[in-house]
Amino acid sequence: MNKSPQETRVVVGMSGGVDSSVTALLLKEQGYDVIGIFMKNWDDTDEFGHCTAEDDAEDVRRVCEKIGIPYYTVNFEKEYFDKVFTYFLDEYKRGRTPNPDVMCNREIKFGEFLNKALDLGADYVATGHYARVVEEDGEFKLLRGVDANKDQTYFLNALNPYQLSKTMFPIGHLPKPEVRRIAEEAGLATARKKDSTGVCFIGERNFREFLSGYLPAKSGEMIDIATGESKGRHDGLMYYTLGQRQGLGIGGSGSGEPWFVADKDLERNILYVVQGDKHHSLYSTALVASGVTFASGRDELAAGPKSCTAKFRYRQPDQGVTLTALADGSVHVAFDERQKAITPGQAVVFYDGDVCLGGGTIETVEKVPAEQPQQTLSL
Known part of the structure; x- marks a missing residue:
């Protein structure tokens, strides 16, 4: 029997930004039993002794008090270091370009945080991601956010069916300007706060200086x-x-x-x-991806090759591809048209229309041969 909103507890992962603030506000207005949690994933004290996480935590406090919901801070620094930052360094050691956001979502926000929320009696967790979850015939599907410029399914591609079944994305149907308008009208402290960009544990610091502190x-x-x-x-x-x-x-x-x-x-x-x-060395015709998972939880390639679209980097227009399962468990991804600068270590994410099917990690690429004419390829 389905619970009413008043009987349904939703724990919101709050970052101190406008998106998670409006997420909590909308759920509260819809009558849910809402709890805000600020996740402290990194000790980001800068060279001047100032910790930006303290500013974000203060913004979470102000927003939660304005909305009228309880809030807590949970420390995931050890888990983040072990599961995300170690992976980040290992990939750079291998000469690759990692995507820590994908790993953070899978392991921390919808792993450690989800488990903590369930311990608090949550029925669901919610975040300020621009994405949607729908249930069709008992199956949960991950859909793109309505605001195409802000859609974040690329970073959520590794979520499994259970994680999707326990997740709400209350702003996924809204364009970003509308989210800011709602925050302004509600008088939220984060209404005009600048969006965070880049890797969270680097912040405003110089990337080279940061990385050289860990890797020679x-x-x-x-x-x-x-x-x-x-x-x-x-x-x-x-x-x-x-x-x-x-x-x-x-x-x-x-x-x-x-x-x-x-x-x-x-x-x-x-x-x-x-x-x-224009040089052929910049272009490739296919890639091999490891660790491929599908949001359905099924082996989508069991019946043979599958045609769909894919992104090889965030905000890239969808590209036509054909997926083929390989004997070692990896997936061969052939491109309808040659692609520039496909980067090992990054995520390749698959789509069927608005549905995010899943994704994996780019391992190797098949370069355009030197003798091949430099026109668009159709495979």
């Missing part, structure tokens, strides 16, 4: 992949990602076109670069 950087040679000529020295492979054009320190030589990171050789500590964005 090793300078090496930078080579033009098209000519074999040396173009100087790189500062450490971990600082560069495929397709990157900023921060290479190469002057406007040759054609005057910008330079891009084309490849990385971890064993020889060589950074390969190329001038212009």
